[in-house]
Amino acid sequence: MDKQIVNGFSSNELQELFHKAHLAKHRAHCPYSQFRVGAALLTTTGKIYTGCNVENAAYPLSTCAERTAVVKAVSDGEKSFKKIAITSDVEIGFTGPCGSCRQTLAEFGLDMDIYLISPNNEAKMYTLRDLLPIAFTPQDLQKPRASHDIIL
Amino acid sequence: MDKQIVNGFSSNELQELFHKAHLAKHRAHCPYSQFRVGAALLTTTGKIYTGCNVENAAYPLSTCAERTAVVKAVSDGEKSFKKIAITSDVEIGFTGPCGSCRQTLAEFGLDMDIYLISPNNEAKMYTLRDLLPIAFTPQDLQKPRASHDIIL
Amino acid sequence: MDKQIVNGFSSNELQELFHKAHLAKHRAHCPYSQFRVGAALLTTTGKIYTGCNVENAAYPLSTCAERTAVVKAVSDGEKSFKKIAITSDVEIGFTGPCGSCRQTLAEFGLDMDIYLISPNNEAKMYTLRDLLPIAFTPQDLQKPRASHDIIL
Amino acid sequence: MDKQIVNGFSSNELQELFHKAHLAKHRAHCPYSQFRVGAALLTTTGKIYTGCNVENAAYPLSTCAERTAVVKAVSDGEKSFKKIAITSDVEIGFTGPCGSCRQTLAEFGLDMDIYLISPNNEAKMYTLRDLLPIAFTPQDLQKPRASHDIIL
Ligand SMILES: [Zn+2]
Numbered sequence: 001m002d003k004q005i006v007n008g009f010s011s012n013e014l015q016e017l018f019h020k021a022h023l024a025k026h027r028a029h030c031p032y033s034q035f036r037v038g039a040a041l042l043t044t045t046g047k048i049y050t051g052c053n054v055e056n057a058a059y060p061l062s063t064c065a066e067r068t069a070v071v072k073a074v075s076d077g078e079k080s081f082k083k084i085a086i087t088s089d090v091e092i093g094f095t096g097p098c099g100s101c102r103q104t105l106a107e108f109g110l111d112m113d114i115y116l117i118s119p120n121n122e123a124k125m126y127t128l129r130d131l132l133p134i135a136f137t138p139q140d141l142q143k144p145r146a147s148h149d150i151i152l
Numbered sequence: 153m154d155k156q157i158v159n160g161f162s163s164n165e166l167q168e169l170f171h172k173a174h175l176a177k178h179r180a181h182c183p184y185s186q187f188r189v190g191a192a193l194l195t196t197t198g199k200i201y202t203g204c205n206v207e208n209a210a211y212p213l214s215t216c217a218e219r220t221a222v223v224k225a226v227s228d229g230e231k232s233f234k235k236i237a238i239t240s241d242v243e244i245g246f247t248g249p250c251g252s253c254r255q256t257l258a259e260f261g262l263d264m265d266i267y268l269i270s271p272n273n274e275a276k277m278y279t280l281r282d283l284l285p286i287a288f289t290p291q292d293l294q295k296p297r298a299s300h301d302i303i304l
Numbered sequence: 305m306d307k308q309i310v311n312g313f314s315s316n317e318l319q320e321l322f323h324k325a326h327l328a329k330h331r332a333h334c335p336y337s338q339f340r341v342g343a344a345l346l347t348t349t350g351k352i353y354t355g356c357n358v359e360n361a362a363y364p365l366s367t368c369a370e371r372t373a374v375v376k377a378v379s380d381g382e383k384s385f386k387k388i389a390i391t392s393d394v395e396i397g398f399t400g401p402c403g404s405c406r407q408t409l410a411e412f413g414l415d416m417d418i419y420l421i422s423p424n425n426e427a428k429m430y431t432l433r434d435l436l437p438i439a440f441t442p443q444d445l446q447k448p449r450a451s452h453d454i455i456l
Numbered sequence: 457m458d459k460q461i462v463n464g465f466s467s468n469e470l471q472e473l474f475h476k477a478h479l480a481k482h483r484a485h486c487p488y489s490q491f492r493v494g495a496a497l498l499t500t501t502g503k504i505y506t507g508c509n510v511e512n513a514a515y516p517l518s519t520c521a522e523r524t525a526v527v528k529a530v531s532d533g534e535k536s537f538k539k540i541a542i543t544s545d546v547e548i549g550f551t552g553p554c555g556s557c558r559q560t561l562a563e564f565g566l567d568m569d570i571y572l573i574s575p576n577n578e579a580k581m582y583t584l585r586d587l588l589p590i591a592f593t594p595q596d597l598q599k600p601r602a603s604h605d606i607i608l
């Protein structure tokens with residue numbers, strides 16, 4: 001898997017993306033987990049949509065920062081994503097997105113970069129393709145179906 | 153249950169809310185259900201956040217218009233909601249929000265109005281309290297727990 | 305709304321259902337909420353399927369006791385439900401099912417009874433129709449759609 | 457990533473697991489996607505729990521075959537999983553589990569084998585660790601949190 005430490009790099013685009021992910025984290029509604037997450041999603045048109053986790057007393061109704069960013073983009077007419085930056089309060093190491101968020105992003109293509117950012121702005125870069133191998137995608141629903149299976 | 157046909161009323165606030173719900177519907181990403189939904193959420197601070205449904209090839213990862221609007225508001229720092237307007241393409245009658253959306257809204261209080269709007273802008277008004285009786289709310293997690301149950 | 309205190313009643317069927325709901329609660333995987341829930345679902349064919357909540361470190365992936373019972377029944381070929389009993393550790397009053405569970409049950413018909421049971425086996429009875437008014441059901445997906453809306 | 461074509465192998469344990477996954481698929485409640493999935497989960501205690509997808513008119517309330525199998529096991533007191541076999545009607549190639557199912561399994565440990573099976577009983581083997589790299593796990597919730605972030 002292609003990993004890359006991103007640190008001290010000079011891209012203004014990335015720095016803005018990271019900054020917005022940190023800011024978004026401060027909006028987290030997480031009275032149950034106390035685990036704040038922020039995300040910033042860059043579209044191929046150059047727009048940035050941010051998100052935080054929004055929890056619910058009925059835990060399954062909670063949603064993640066990454067998905068908040070995605071639905072904001074889609075409801076604004078943007079469905080083509082280039083990069084997402086994700087951060088939490090975890091001090092050491094890099095916290096990966098949950099499987100649901102990987103799947104939500106995969107709806108819109110596997111060719112995007114995922115930056116995991118620490119609170120002190122260190123980052124590691126992955127691709128969505130790396131993080132969701134053998135992904136279930138919209139194409140899977142279109143594939144020919146067998147009319148029988150082995151047990152019949 | 154307190155219901156009210158809302159038609160030909162003059163509130164500019166409501167008319168704007170309904171208009172934005174209709175517009176939001178056009179952003180729906182629903183290649184699987186072909187069932188477009190739009191929502192517009194009014195906060196007590198007077199802001200409006202809109203949402204559409206955003207589906208996923210893995211159906212459980214789909215989300216609804218109402219929840220899209222809620223997470224947009226929360227990630228913008230708004231957690232106090234006054235009214236939500238919801239519309240779909242269903243021509244006759246009024247389509248209620250799914251149970252998940254009622255629960256998502258309930259996290260932020262049961263005292264809000266829910267307007268179900270038809271494509272030709274007729275509406276019916278409910279309260280969230282009406283639509284989610286005996287609601288499970290954040291308070292339920294705080295209640296004293298029994299140390300034993302009958303089977304012990 | 306039709307409510308009924310069920311206490312000291314003599315139905316063996318209900319007593320077995322309640323007993324199994326209490327027992328199911330003890331299987332709850334809830335290291336995050338510490339909020340145990342048990343459910344027991346009676347099919348129209350007379351079978352009982354039990355469930356507990358199963359939480360996940362990524363909170364949105366958690367699921368509820370009621371839905372656990374439903375998927376157990378469906379994966380066993382049973383889709384027609386008569387009654388469900390739900391219990392938690394909350395000592396005083398009756399805790400309602402979350403909106404998601406009401407919606408999950410509604411897929412299979414609104415004419416079922418929901419018994420909320422306290423740890424000391426007191427119960428209150430509702431119908432699903434009561435608890436999910438103006439329900440979104442499979443029929444809603446079949447209704448005629450408007451080809452235009454007001455904003456066009 | 458460690459992949460392995462599993463074909464013509466002789467393990468009775470695996471053959472039973474695969475057979476039960478095929479059978480489980482026939483229970484799928486999928487009137488919306490028409491995409492049947494079956495799963496069979498082997499615990500470290502040697503029990504097999506099967507599951508199918510159970511969809512809902514409100515698509516987000518749908519659940520997957522793999523998660524059905526997991527909650528059945530957990531509600532039966534089993535939380536240690538060894539292998540899962542997953543099959544659908546897709547004729548060519550191997551269909552991966554959705555991100556949500558990978559996450560649901562990850563709650564109970566990353567060291568399990570995932571067998572993707574075709575309708576004609578060909579299989580490919582992965583590990584959960586392979587399919588959910590940089591997984592978000594229960595340990596992530598325990599890690600020390602930074603008291604500040606870069607933007608403060
Ligand atoms: Zn997530």
Ligand SMILES: [Zn+2]
Nearest residue numbers: 216250252253
């Ligand atoms: Zn909904």
Ligand SMILES: [Zn+2]
Nearest residue numbers: 368402404405
């Ligand atoms: Zn529930």
Ligand SMILES: [Zn+2]
Nearest residue numbers: 520554556557
């Ligand atoms: Zn899945």
